[in-house]
Structure formats: structure tokens, C-alpha cells
Amino acid sequence: MALLEIRKARREFVTPEGGRFAALDGIDLDIGAHEFVTLLGPSGCGKTTLLRSISGFETLDGGAILLDGADLSTLPPFRRPVNTVFQSYALFSHMSVARNVGYALEVRGEDRASRERAVAEALEKVGLTGMGTRKPSQLSGGQRQRVALARAIIGKPRLLLLDEPLSALDRNLRQQMQIELKTLQNTLGIAFIFVTHDQEEALTMSDRIVVMRAGLIEQIGTPRQIYRHPKNRFVAEFIGETNLFALTIDRIESGQALARTVEGLELLLPAGTAKAGDKAVAVLRPADFTLADQGIAATVTKAVYLGADLHLFVQPAVGGPEIRVTARDSALAPKEGTKVHLAYDPAASHVLEAA
Amino acid sequence: MAIRRQTLVLATLLTPVTLFLGVFFLLPLLIIALFSFLTPGLYGGVEWAFYHWNYGRIFGWADDIIEVYEPIYLQILARSLGFAALTVLLCLLLCYPVAFWVSRLPNRWRMLFLFLITLPFFSSLIVRLYAWLLILKPSGILNTVLIGVGAISEPLEILYTPAAVVLGMVYVMVPFMFLPLYSAVDNLDRALIEASMDLGATRLQTFLKVVLPQTLPGILGGAVIVFIPSVGNFIVPDVLGGAKGLMIGNLVEQQFLSARNWPFGSALSMIVMAVVLAVLLGSTAAAKRKGGQNA
Amino acid sequence: MRNPIGWAALTLFSLVFFLFIYAPLLVIIGYSFNSNPVNMMIWEHFTFDWYRGLLGLGSRAADANNRAAYIESTDQMLRALRTSLTVAVVTTTISTLIGTATAIALARYRFAAKGFYNGFLMLPMMMPDIVLGIGLLIFFVTIGMNLSMLTIIIGHCTFLISYVFIIVQARIAGLDPALEEASADLGASEWVTLHKVLLPQLAPGILGGALLAFVISMDDLVITYFVAGTDNTTLPVFIFGMVRRGVKPEINAIATMMIAASIVIAALGLWLRARKTE
Numbered sequence: 001m002a003l004l005e006i007r008k009a010r011r012e013f014v015t016p017e018g019g020r021f022a023a024l025d026g027i028d029l030d031i032g033a034h035e036f037v038t039l040l041g042p043s044g045c046g047k048t049t050l051l052r053s054i055s056g057f058e059t060l061d062g063g064a065i066l067l068d069g070a071d072l073s074t075l076p077p078f079r080r081p082v083n084t085v086f087q088s089y090a091l092f093s094h095m096s097v098a099r100n101v102g103y104a105l106e107v108r109g110e111d112r113a114s115r116e117r118a119v120a121e122a123l124e125k126v127g128l129t130g131m132g133t134r135k136p137s138q139l140s141g142g143q144r145q146r147v148a149l150a151r152a153i154i155g156k157p158r159l160l161l162l163d164e165p166l167s168a169l170d171r172n173l174r175q176q177m178q179i180e181l182k183t184l185q186n187t188l189g190i191a192f193i194f195v196t197h198d199q200e201e202a203l204t205m206s207d208r209i210v211v212m213r214a215g216l217i218e219q220i221g222t223p224r225q226i227y228r229h230p231k232n233r234f235v236a237e238f239i240g241e242t243n244l245f246a247l248t249i250d251r252i253e254s255g256q257a258l259a260r261t262v263e264g265l266e267l268l269l270p271a272g273t274a275k276a277g278d279k280a281v282a283v284l285r286p287a288d289f290t291l292a293d294q295g296i297a298a299t300v301t302k303a304v305y306l307g308a309d310l311h312l313f314v315q316p317a318v319g320g321p322e323i324r325v326t327a328r329d330s331a332l333a334p335k336e337g338t339k340v341h342l343a344y345d346p347a348a349s350h351v352l353e354a355a
Numbered sequence: 356m357a358i359r360r361q362t363l364v365l366a367t368l369l370t371p372v373t374l375f376l377g378v379f380f381l382l383p384l385l386i387i388a389l390f391s392f393l394t395p396g397l398y399g400g401v402e403w404a405f406y407h408w409n410y411g412r413i414f415g416w417a418d419d420i421i422e423v424y425e426p427i428y429l430q431i432l433a434r435s436l437g438f439a440a441l442t443v444l445l446c447l448l449l450c451y452p453v454a455f456w457v458s459r460l461p462n463r464w465r466m467l468f469l470f471l472i473t474l475p476f477f478s479s480l481i482v483r484l485y486a487w488l489l490i491l492k493p494s495g496i497l498n499t500v501l502i503g504v505g506a507i508s509e510p511l512e513i514l515y516t517p518a519a520v521v522l523g524m525v526y527v528m529v530p531f532m533f534l535p536l537y538s539a540v541d542n543l544d545r546a547l548i549e550a551s552m553d554l555g556a557t558r559l560q561t562f563l564k565v566v567l568p569q570t571l572p573g574i575l576g577g578a579v580i581v582f583i584p585s586v587g588n589f590i591v592p593d594v595l596g597g598a599k600g601l602m603i604g605n606l607v608e609q610q611f612l613s614a615r616n617w618p619f620g621s622a623l624s625m626i627v628m629a630v631v632l633a634v635l636l637g638s639t640a641a642a643k644r645k646g647g648q649n650a
Numbered sequence: 651m652r653n654p655i656g657w658a659a660l661t662l663f664s665l666v667f668f669l670f671i672y673a674p675l676l677v678i679i680g681y682s683f684n685s686n687p688v689n690m691m692i693w694e695h696f697t698f699d700w701y702r703g704l705l706g707l708g709s710r711a712a713d714a715n716n717r718a719a720y721i722e723s724t725d726q727m728l729r730a731l732r733t734s735l736t737v738a739v740v741t742t743t744i745s746t747l748i749g750t751a752t753a754i755a756l757a758r759y760r761f762a763a764k765g766f767y768n769g770f771l772m773l774p775m776m777m778p779d780i781v782l783g784i785g786l787l788i789f790f791v792t793i794g795m796n797l798s799m800l801t802i803i804i805g806h807c808t809f810l811i812s813y814v815f816i817i818v819q820a821r822i823a824g825l826d827p828a829l830e831e832a833s834a835d836l837g838a839s840e841w842v843t844l845h846k847v848l849l850p851q852l853a854p855g856i857l858g859g860a861l862l863a864f865v866i867s868m869d870d871l872v873i874t875y876f877v878a879g880t881d882n883t884t885l886p887v888f889i890f891g892m893v894r895r896g897v898k899p900e901i902n903a904i905a906t907m908m909i910a911a912s913i914v915i916a917a918l919g920l921w922l923r924a925r926k927t928e
């Protein structure tokens with residue numbers, strides 16, 4: 001049985017104009033006891049509402065949330081075995097770091113000695129040993145983040161909720177924290193639900209990603225499934241850079257489909273169940289293309305330098321939208337105006353289930 | 356050149372305030388201090404001779420010949436401090452929940468109630484106090500209503516009691532407590548409350564451990580702003596208080612306008628000033644300590 | 651998340667609180683229309699007589715003897731109102747000028763005594779008015795200055811300068827110093843920058859400070875009470891006297907008109923602030 005079961009969760013808000021809008025429009029989701037699950041989506045997709053429904057700060061209008069099979073809905077936030085790392089960290093500025101971290105035990109009435117032991121242990125886990133006497137205002141952003149983390153795990157929750165906790169950190173620190181969070185989740189052996197709008201964060205850490213839009217789940221899957229096999233155009237475009245081709249299948253030949261865009265660009269795709277005359281949308285990531293001696297004839301219109309890589313915008317000779325291509329940078333790398341040929345492995349291409 | 360011109364501009368801007376407050380604020384305060392050590396004249400006025408019995412009368416080293424020690428002065432001082440402290444406490448108990456309520460209202464309603472709480476600032480103090488005279492009189496509206504519904508048979512004697520004085524002071528001071536409290540409550544980050552509940556604290560624990568300490572600066576600010584004018588107040592006890600509601604402000608006023616013992620009145624107001632300065636210094640020190648912790 | 655019972659209780663408490671604030675004012679307004687001239691606490695019937703009397707229109711209720719008394723008190727009241735307005739206008743002008751100059755000096759220049767000034771300017775606001783009142787009384791009498799409208803004006807200015815200072819200073823704190831640097835960079839002298847850039851930017855704050863000074867000056871009772879002397883009475887001191895001597899029915903009408911005036915002024919202040927944020 002899953003640790004957390006979300007069944008047909010609905011939550012509606014009244015808009016300032018008096019209309020109603022569903023932040024959660026019937027969400028079904030199971031989360032395992034040791035899973036790292038990321039809720040991913042643009043702002044307003046309902047991911048934070050879902051998180052707050054689990055922590056108890058939002059009340060569902062319909063459906064249920066079960067933890068170990070027991071309905072949570074009657075429990076106030078302070079009775080739920082679930083803790084949250086807040087986006088703003090929400091550290092208590094009038095308390096020392098140690099008192100912040102030990103807060104859950106303090107309100108539970110644990111004695112001072114065992115509290116101090118637990119605080120020291122939690123601070124060690126997040127790499128802040130010896131910082132207990134400081135005030136939150138004396139810490140850097142990254143350190144505050146770690147205090148918030150230590151504070152949320154000290155009560156040994158079954159489930160840790162993280163609401164865009166890395167969004168205020170700079171890029172380097174963010175990448176470091178991503179790895180640390182994943183490691184911490186492994187050592188604690190509890191489930192993490194992580195909310196973000198940053199697809200890179202989601203791909204790096206998650207066991208599974210839940211892509212949400214407008215109160216609905218668009219797709220659930222491992223990072224690789226989501227990236228390589230997006231179900232629809234929204235997921236394909238939201239996760240990573242992508243090239244979408246609207247095609248008509250010309251003919252099927254030895255397990256491959258030959259398809260053509262309106263402009264006449266020809267692509268080979270895995271045939272699947274398609275038959276000649278069908279419409280299809282194919283996904284090819286920028287890294288799926290290589291520069292070759294033959295293939296799609298095109299001209300580089302723009303080359304953006306990214307350090308190790310070059311990001312190329314390439315105009316196919318037959319016309320149609322530009323294709324984005326990632327290439328290794330080197331002395332021989334193409335410049336703007338260079339004529340190139342693009343090759344790709346047909347097996348890497350993916351046809352959307354729904355356009 | 357540029358430096359010289361700056362100095363000139365600065366001097367022009369600062370001279371008026373320096374002169375005005377130097378002459379009409381600092382000098383008068385110093386003169387009170389001076390007068391409190393002068394000999395009262397027989398028919399009002401002063402004789403320019405050192406005299407410490409003004410303080411002796413109050414604190415108990417009078418010679419019992421010319422000046423008599425009366426414990427009543429210290430009692431009235433204690434009463435004034437007590438009334439002011441009670442006023443602070445009642446204002447706080449009234450305003451804290453309301454400040455919370457207003458801060459949680461939808462925008463338009465919040466604006467309306469904030470306007471309603473600031474309106475008394477613009478209306479006359481004496482008019483607002485006079486209204487309570489109408490309400491509390493034996494033949495006033497409160498007694499009329501209470502007798503009318505049969506709750507009492509004889510009019511309550513509320514007017515000219517200490518209760519009436521404290522009620523009146525709370526009434527005129529409540530907006531001064533409300534605004535600093537409201538700003539503290541409104542600035543309180545709601546994520547802190549959620550974090551506390553998320554970590555297992557009940558509503559009461561959250562209030563005591565998070566909300567109260569976080570809004571403490573607003574509470575302190577409001578308390579000082581209400582306490583200081585309350586201690587020296589003489590209008591409210593004059594209008595609503597009887598002999599038992601007399602405060603130190605009334606004593607000072609009597610010395611100046613009826614007893615005509617200016618040195619003794621000066622000594623009494625030196626005490627008021629000392630209390631105020633002590634409160635101000637104490638609260639700034641407290642605020643600084645707190646600020647230092649947070650820095 | 652919000653506990654509905656708790657919220658309902660809080661709402662009830664808050665509405666009672668606002669009733670507590672406003673009921674007394676409503677009581678005055680109600681009584682001001684009561685025709686009973688002997689015992690104003692007992693409702694007779696609705697009348698405008700007290701207003702007519704105050705405005706010098708004569709009143710049907712008053713007999714010949716009473717009429718003389720009404721006219722006398724009306725005269726006194728109008729004189730007090732005139733004094734109040736004169737004092738408030740002059741006080742507002744002086745304290746706005748000095749308070750604004752001080753705020754600019756403290757916000758835009760660095761000098762050694764800055765901290766001292768910042769603390770010192772708080773004192774007149776925090777000093778209990780009775781202490782300031784008797785201090786000024788002794789001072790004026792000692793230097794042989796007759797108590798007059800001038801002494802009232804001086805008394806008000808001593809603490810109103812600080813109020814204007816606070817309001818204007820808050821406004822300056824919200825301004826971008828780069829504006830003045832830009833002006834200086836483009837060749838404007840200190841004075842030109844002051845009046846072409848800083849003052850126009852500060853206008854809403856100065857106006858707000860002036861409005862506050864005007865309102866407080868109109869309402870001041872304690873300081874005026876000590877330094878007014880016998881010939882000059884302001885409206886609050888006049889009403890204080892009436893309240894002390896025993897209540898007459900027309901006081902309700904005066905009070906009601908003052909409440910109405912205060913609502914108008916408060917609304918004006920609100921409108922000014924709304925315009926400022928536009």
C-alpha cells in the first residue's frame with residue numbers, strides 16, 4: 001500500500017471577479033514510503049495547493065487524502081505526521097538556530113536533554129554543527145535553508161513537503177543542495193514531495209515527476225519517461241528544450257514511418273501503430289541531432305555560445321520553423337551562415353500520444 | 356567651496372528649529388527644574404531662595420512646621436501610575452484581537468475599518484470625553500437603559516469613580532494603541548504561523564511562542580505611547596473622576612491655577628517628567644537589546 | 651484552516667469594539683436634536699433649535715431671558731472658534747516651515763549632531779502636555795510676556811514642529827537620492843535642487859504634516875489651557891469650561907458640528923493620501 005493516497009482531490013477558489021476556478025480539479029496520486037516525488041508545473045497549476053492540502057493549510061472541497069490508509073482531512077495541521085520546508089524558510093527570527101530546529105520537540109514537551117541531543121544530530125545532518133547559538137538573521141541564505149530543513153526533519157515525519165525551497169538560492173548553491181537533498185532523503189528513508197517550477201531541479205532529484213497544469217495531472221513518470229516520452233505537447237515543451245514537428249505519415253516501411261511536414265521536410269519515425277495518412281506530432285530534443293555530411297540540409301542562423309556547448313538555431317532549406325540543435329563547441333564549430341546537414345537516430349524520436 | 360556652501364545651507368535649515376526649541380522647549384523645562392527648588396511666595400509667586408521642602412513634602416522629609424509631609428502625594432502618584440498601567444493593559448486587551456481581525460479582512464473592508472479607527476484622531480478629545488459624561492451620569496443613558504430593562508432599580512454610581520477615569524482614558528487612548536499593534540500584526544509573516552502549526556504546535560502554543568514574541572515590538576511601542584500621556588493626564592480625571600479619581604496631573608494643575616504654589620507644582624511635574632524619561636529610556640534600551648539580537 | 655467559530659467570536663468582539671468607539675459620538679448627535687431645555691437627558695421631541703440658536707437664527711424654545719443667554723454664549727463660542735482657527739492657521743504655517751527644513755537637513759546632510767537632533771525632536775511629542783504647559787506658563791510669566799494669542803501659538807509650535815518633522819522625514823526616506831544627484835549633476839546649485847526637485851517631491855508629505863498639525867492645534871486643550879490667559883479662549887478650552895460648569899443643551903449641537911467637521915477633515919486627509927499614491 002502506498003504511504004500517501006490522494007483520491008479525486010478537488011479545491012476551488014473564488015476569483016476576485018466572482019467566478020470559480022479549480023486549483024485542484026480531481027487529482028489522483030499515490031506516493032510510496034521512500035519515494036522522492038516532484039510536483040512540477042507553471043505557477044497557478046495547483047502544485048502548491050496540493051502540497052498545502054497535504055500539510056493541512058488548505059481544506060479540500062472534494063476527495064480525500066489518506067496517509068497509511070487513514071483519512072487526514074479531520075486532522076488540523078499540527079496533528080499531521082507531515083512537515084514542511086517553506087519557500088521563505090519561515091524561520092522564527094526571535095529564536096536561536098537551535099531553538100528553531102528543536103521547536104517541534106519543544107511543543108511536544110520533550111525534555112531539554114533529549115532535545116539538545118536531537119538538535120545537535122539534526123544540525124550535523126545538514127552540515128551546520130556548532131551554529132546552534134546564532135540567530136537566523138546572522139546566517140546566509142544557504143544556511144537558513146539548511147536550518148529550515150533540519151527543523152522540518154527533527155520530528156521524524158513520515159513525509160517531508162518542500163515548497164520550492166531552492167528558488168532563493170543562486171545557481172551553484174542550488175545544484176549542490178539538489179544533490180544533498182537527494183542524499184538526505186536516502187539516509188532518512190522517508191518520502192519527499194518537492195514542489196518546483198524548475199524542470200532541471202525536477203529531473204535531477206526525482207524518482208517520479210508529476211507534471212501538472214490547471215489543476216490536472218498531465219503526466220506521471222520517471223524523469224527519463226517524462227523527458228523522452230512526453231505524453232503531449234504541453235509536457236514536451238515544459239520539460240527541456242524541444243523541437244516539435246507536425247507531420248503527415250507518408251508510408252510505413254520495415255517498422256519505420258516516413259513522414260513529412262507541410263513544407264516538405266522528411267523525417268523517419270518509429271512506426272508504432274501509425275498508418276499512412278495519419279497526422280502525428282514528433283519530438284526531437286536539440287541533442288538528438290548531430291552535424292553530419294548528409295541529412296537535412298539547413299543553414300545556421302544563430303549560434304549561442306554556452307561554454308562546453310553551442311546552441312544552434314538552424315533553418316531547414318525546405319522552409320518551416322527553425323530547428324534547435326545542441327553541438328559541442330570546437331574550433332571547427334559552425335558559425336552563423338554556415339551550411340550544415342542534420343542527422344538523427346530515428347529511434348530517439350518520439351511521437352506524442354495526443355497533440 | 357562646495358563644502359562651505361553645504362555648511363551654509365545646513366546652518367540655514369537648522370537654525371530655526373534650534374532656536375525655537377532651545378528657547379521655548381528646553382528653557383521652560385529647565386525653569387521647571389529651577390522653580391522646584393525655590394521658595395513659594397506668600398501670595399503666589401516665588402522668592403529666589405533655595406528650598407528643598409517642595410520635595411520634602413512629597414517624599415517625607417518635611418520639617419512639620421512650615422511644610423507638612425502628606426503621604427497622599429505619593430499615594431496619588433502611585434494611583435496615577437496604576438491607572439496608566441491599567442489603561443495600557445485594557446487598551447492592549449481590546450486592540451490586539453481587533454488588530455488581528457482587521458488585518459485578516461478583505462482589502463476593501465480593511466480600509467474601511469482602518470479609516471474608522473483613525474477618525475477619532477481627528478475629532479475633539481473633549482467632545483469624546485463629554486459623551487461619556489452623558490452616558491455615565493446617574494440620569495444618563497446607561498442607567499436609563501439598565502433601569503428600563505429592569506437590570507437595576509437604583510442608578511449605578513459610576514461617574515466620579517476611578518472606574519470612570521480608567522474607562523475615559525482607555526476610550527481616548529485606544530487609537531494610539533491600535534495603530535502600532537496593527538502594523539506589527541499586519542507585518543507578521545503568516546508563513547511563521549503555518550510553520551509553527553506544521554511543526555506540531557497547537558493554536559495556543561503558536562500564539563505564545565511565535566505570534567506574541569514576533570509582535571512584541573508593536574506591543575511595547577503602543578504601551579509607551581499610551582502610558583506616557585496617561586500618567587500626566589488631568590483632563591480625564593477632571594471631567595469624569597471624583598476625589599478618588601484624582602491624579603498627579605490634577606495636583607499640578609491645582610498648584611498652578613488655584614493654590615498658586617508654583618514651586619510645589621514644579622516639584623510635582625518634575626516627578627511626572629522623571630517617570631516619563633525613565634519609561635522612554637527603559638523602552639529604548641529594551642528595543643535596542645532586541646534589535647541587537649536580531650542584527 | 652481558519653476556525654469558523656473562533657473567527658465569528660473575533661468578528662463579534664471587533665464589532666462591539668467599534669460600537670464602543672462610536673456609540674458615545676452617536677449619543678451626542680442624538681441629544682443635539684432633543685428639544686427638552688430643562689433636562690436634556692429626557693427625550694421630548696425632535697428639534698433644530700440648538701443649532702438655530704448657535705447660528706444666531708433665534709430659537710422658538712427660548713424665551714426673552716434665555717435668548718440673551720444664548721446669544722452671549724453663541725458670541726463666546728464664535729469668538730473661541732475664530733481664535734482656534736487663527737491659532738491653527740498660524741501654527742500650521744510656522745511648524746510646517748520649520749519642521750520641513752529640519753527634516754531636509756537631517757535627511758540630506760551628514761554632521762556630528764545628527765543623532766542628537768533625531769532624538770531631541772522626539773522629546774516634545776513624548777513630553778506630557780501638562781509639563782510643557784506649566785513650563786511655558788512659568789517661562790512666559792518669568793520673562794514678563796503677557797499671555798495672549800501669541801503665547802498659544804508658540805506653545806502649539808513647540809510640539810507640532812516635531813509632528814511635521816516625523817511625517818516629512820518619512821516621505822524623504824521613501825525618495826530616491828539619485829534624483830537630487832541627477833539635478834546636481836546637471837548643474838543645479840543646492841538651492842535650485844532644493845526648490846525644483848526636492849520640495850515638489852516632498853509636497854504630499856508636507857501637506858500631510860500640515861494637515862496633522864492643523865488638526866492637533868485645533869484640538870489642543872492642555873497647553874492652551876495654561877498659556878491662553880483670560881482673554882483668549884480656543885474652542886476646546888471653551889467646551890472644557892462648559893463641561894466643567896455644567897452641561898447646557900447647546901453643547902450637544904456644538905459637539906455634533908465638531909464631529910461633522912472632523913469627519914470632513916479626515917475624509918480630506920484620506921483623499922489626499924489616495925491622490926498621493928496614484
